[in-house]
Amino acid sequence: MSQPARVLQSYVAGSWQAGDGEGDPLLDAVTGDEVARVSSRGIDLRAMVDHARTTGGPAVRALTFHERAGLLKALAKHLDGAKDELYALSLHTGATRRDAMIDVDGGIGTLFSYASKGARELPNDTIVLDGDLERLSRGGTFVGQHVYTSRPGVAVQVNAFNFPVWGLLEKLAPAFLAGLPTIAKPASQTAYVAEALVRAVIDSGILPAGSLQLLCGSAGSLLDELGEQDSVAFTGSAHTAGLLSGHRAVVHGGVRLGVEADSLNCSILGPDVTADDPELDLFVKGVVTEMTVKAGQKCTAIRRAIVPAPMAETVVDAIAARLAKVTVGNPAHEDVRMGALASLGQRDDVRKAVEALRSSAEIVYGDPASVELVDADAERGAFLGPILLRASAGAVEPHDVEPFGPVSTVLTYDTVDEAIALAARGRGSLVGSLVTHDGDLARRVVLGLAPWHGRILVLDRDDAAEAAQAGGHGSPLPVLVHGGPGRAGGGEELGGARAVLHHLQRSAIQASPDLMTAITGRWTTGSQRRDDGVHPFRKSLAELRIGDTITSAARVVTGADIERFADLTGDTFYAHTDPVAAAANPLFGGIVAHGYLVVSLAAGLFVDPDPGPVLANFGVDRLRFLTPVKVDDSVRVALTVKEITPRATADYGEVRWDAVVSNQDDQPVATYDVLTLVAKTWPPA
Numbered sequence: 001m002s003q004p005a006r007v008l009q010s011y012v013a014g015s016w017q018a019g020d021g022e023g024d025p026l027l028d029a030v031t032g033d034e035v036a037r038v039s040s041r042g043i044d045l046r047a048m049v050d051h052a053r054t055t056g057g058p059a060v061r062a063l064t065f066h067e068r069a070g071l072l073k074a075l076a077k078h079l080d081g082a083k084d085e086l087y088a089l090s091l092h093t094g095a096t097r098r099d100a101m102i103d104v105d106g107g108i109g110t111l112f113s114y115a116s117k118g119a120r121e122l123p124n125d126t127i128v129l130d131g132d133l134e135r136l137s138r139g140g141t142f143v144g145q146h147v148y149t150s151r152p153g154v155a156v157q158v159n160a161f162n163f164p165v166w167g168l169l170e171k172l173a174p175a176f177l178a179g180l181p182t183i184a185k186p187a188s189q190t191a192y193v194a195e196a197l198v199r200a201v202i203d204s205g206i207l208p209a210g211s212l213q214l215l216c217g218s219a220g221s222l223l224d225e226l227g228e229q230d231s232v233a234f235t236g237s238a239h240t241a242g243l244l245s246g247h248r249a250v251v252h253g254g255v256r257l258g259v260e261a262d263s264l265n266c267s268i269l270g271p272d273v274t275a276d277d278p279e280l281d282l283f284v285k286g287v288v289t290e291m292t293v294k295a296g297q298k299c300t301a302i303r304r305a306i307v308p309a310p311m312a313e314t315v316v317d318a319i320a321a322r323l324a325k326v327t328v329g330n331p332a333h334e335d336v337r338m339g340a341l342a343s344l345g346q347r348d349d350v351r352k353a354v355e356a357l358r359s360s361a362e363i364v365y366g367d368p369a370s371v372e373l374v375d376a377d378a379e380r381g382a383f384l385g386p387i388l389l390r391a392s393a394g395a396v397e398p399h400d401v402e403p404f405g406p407v408s409t410v411l412t413y414d415t416v417d418e419a420i421a422l423a424a425r426g427r428g429s430l431v432g433s434l435v436t437h438d439g440d441l442a443r444r445v446v447l448g449l450a451p452w453h454g455r456i457l458v459l460d461r462d463d464a465a466e467a468a469q470a471g472g473h474g475s476p477l478p479v480l481v482h483g484g485p486g487r488a489g490g491g492e493e494l495g496g497a498r499a500v501l502h503h504l505q506r507s508a509i510q511a512s513p514d515l516m517t518a519i520t521g522r523w524t525t526g527s528q529r530r531d532d533g534v535h536p537f538r539k540s541l542a543e544l545r546i547g548d549t550i551t552s553a554a555r556v557v558t559g560a561d562i563e564r565f566a567d568l569t570g571d572t573f574y575a576h577t578d579p580v581a582a583a584a585n586p587l588f589g590g591i592v593a594h595g596y597l598v599v600s601l602a603a604g605l606f607v608d609p610d611p612g613p614v615l616a617n618f619g620v621d622r623l624r625f626l627t628p629v630k631v632d633d634s635v636r637v638a639l640t641v642k643e644i645t646p647r648a649t650a651d652y653g654e655v656r657w658d659a660v661v662s663n664q665d666d667q668p669v670a671t672y673d674v675l676t677l678v679a680k681t682w683p684p685a
């Protein structure tokens, strides 16, 4: 008799531990052999939560967003070298090489993307400002600012079985950037892949101790250990989501719950598309890809193909013709395009779902009971061929039953409003597609679908090739929101920096300008400026301080200046060149200086010209022209250091300067932020 496979280990408070007992067997989806066993019995869940709170959290929060981003990038590079092991393990889950790449490379790509977003879009600090300063008083001594800060909690991440690598990394990346330690709880069925992934992460030594722990096996009483500063991000079935949302830790304990649940995603073929248009082929390809990648076990797969009634036959025939070319079998075999479902239980569930669908739809392609296989045993492996159904008028089940496998149903519509109404009957979806080449239709349908969808792909001949490279309908992208309203769970993950902000606490701070500057680390209008007699352009990053300032001399703007600027630039707009027409302008009442002339003159007033630590000006932000500058008005500028952001990977950093140009009456005529690159030391080390 063969030995039982080993029990998977969890990573608990800094050490690897197997749960008690023999554990439950996890079977190879293709051969039915035991791959591993899983048990979380006896794992000290409280110790995991304590370790995250007392060791992981403080270590991550001691780092700035940029430092955290740097670690994510290093981790992504490291995992790139661990891919082969993950691909090999993925074969046991029934995944083909292509499926595994979506999971593994997709997960590593998500880390890279968050590393880049964190470094570019978040400050090199531990606090994020949200929106502009709010003036709360006439005198300017009382101001308000919204800020985001990290919570001293733990992020528990419960994942589904279908993407053991991507699912773990797409949740880890934003939580880590937000300063939260993670306890990952993969789905048991494919936890051996997640275990190998976490081993690679821990062995790299890149992440601070306690910032990632792993629980293999049932979640047990983990939620009971959580409190107000903690969160649970769940991906899985609506049924389990319902259990979690009713848990007392969520209902009474203040635990934040985010849900990504099942979803009956649709793809709509526009009524403008004829049999001769390339969009028909794009629609058909999209449906077939979504049915067969990962054997249809994707929360984003197209379950409902919604087509104009007159096109139904053409669409069904075209989908069936493509499905006929899909070879099913051993995912390790190079001729196989579609592998197995994750388990025999999963296959039973899909067969039951197809049976339910058949009460209002007929099978027009495929057979739930049998499929021709390449290099595989139908008795032992969880194989199911692709199944296409066509719904009858008024069908209910296609909008209600999720066959989590290679199954899709064609539904027909007569009017555009009917197509939108059919999509909405999914009661909220992760993603919907519209295939059309008609702009007016695209707007109408997208506005109808958007309240019901987290993401909408509009596909036509122009974006098709690159949309496919980006993964098409079924691929959540790190920079775009993943999640959907209603039945899809109401959660929102990914979406670039948005996903980081979701993990942070937003608070409104009220204070005086000086204290606001001290709190936020960013110069606040109305707070002290420091003029120590040294021009701030002569100071390196090491010497510059928030609030360092220069107030320039005044300069008169003459009519000749305005004429010369008009000649030089070719901007001869009448308000700068035609006194009669300018006098009739209701806003100006006479010749005014070009706004860009004012900004250019201001630069001439504030720069210190000799070579020094200021290396370059890389732009301006928030430029506003507030008061027109008339002939012979005088202008001067106050320039103040607002924010200093050293770059981790360069000898320089960014300095944001507050610039206010005023006229002879002290009225602001232009305000903006000047963005410069400044050497960390000068002369360079």
Ligand code: NAP
Pocket (backbone or CB within 6 Å): 158, 159, 160, 161, 162, 185, 186, 187, 188, 189, 217, 218, 219, 220, 235, 236, 237, 238, 239, 240, 241, 243, 244, 259, 260, 261, 262, 263, 298, 299, 402, 404, 430, 488
């Ligand atoms: P599931 O049975 O709901 O399991 C999902 C996760 O929840 C697993 O890690 C599972 O652990 C855990 N779990 C089960 N009961 C729990 C409880 N009482 N407390 C805490 N955790 C619990 O879903 P699944 O069958 O693995 O996944 C398939 C479903 O997920 C499909 O319906 C699909 O649509 C959905 N899905 C959604 C997304 C999305 O992003 N929206 C992505 C993928 C899948 P065990 O494995 O140890 O039981």
